[in-house]
Amino acid sequence: MTPTTLREVLVATGNPHKLDEIRSVLGPMGIRVLGLDDVGSEFPEPDENGSTFEANARIKATAYARMTGRTCLADDSGLEVDALDGAPGVHSAYFAGREGTRAERDARNNRLLLERLRGVPSERRTARFVCTMCLATPEGQVLAQARGHFPGVIIDTPRGANGFGYDPLLFLPNEGRTSAELSHEEKNARSHRGHATRLMAERLRELGLA
DSSP states (O other), X not given: OOOSSOOEEEESOOOHHHHHHHHHHHGGGTOEEXXXXXXXXXXXXXXXXOSXXXXXXXXXXXXXXXXXXXXXXXXXXXXXXXXGXXXXXXXXXXXXXXXXXXXXXXXXXXXXXXXHTTTOXXXXXXXXXXXXEEEEOTTSOEEEEEEEEXXXXXXXXXXXXXXXXXXXXXXXXXXXXXXXXXXXXXXHHHOHHHHHHHHHHHHHHHTTOO
């Protein structure tokens, strides 16, 4: 059943930074934003076996909504590189394998990305971080979806100590800096997740849910 007004939403994450970013947009709309840690139980992670970001966000949103009995917002994100036909895409987190710590995987992923782009001129290295969001009810009904972008160009030499993953390699021509050289606040204002959240908020208004 579709809610007439959305007063509370569970976000399928325990990441406090992600929750703060989403709260900053949905909170002023009168929507209370909860994380998985707020509902007091551990839930098995669904198998994100979709071939697109949209499919994986839908898998997570519907799974956690059913498990918790709450309207749930989930996202999936990663990097798309045009010269690699959209790779690493949904495989961004484990592009170079699943072994090791997050920092070790990030380093391997970045090395593999640069290996794949060796010899590719800068004008063909356009890329973007992508974030898709899906909002679903406990009955499995998808209420809304959104897709945000954070475009740039892949450079050969990592720059910056902020962020994680591919942030040091995504150069933002309009900023003259990489994503990893932005402050936390600057990145939130420009990021793919912030873009997706603002689009989700617009969708909720259009549907009369907020």
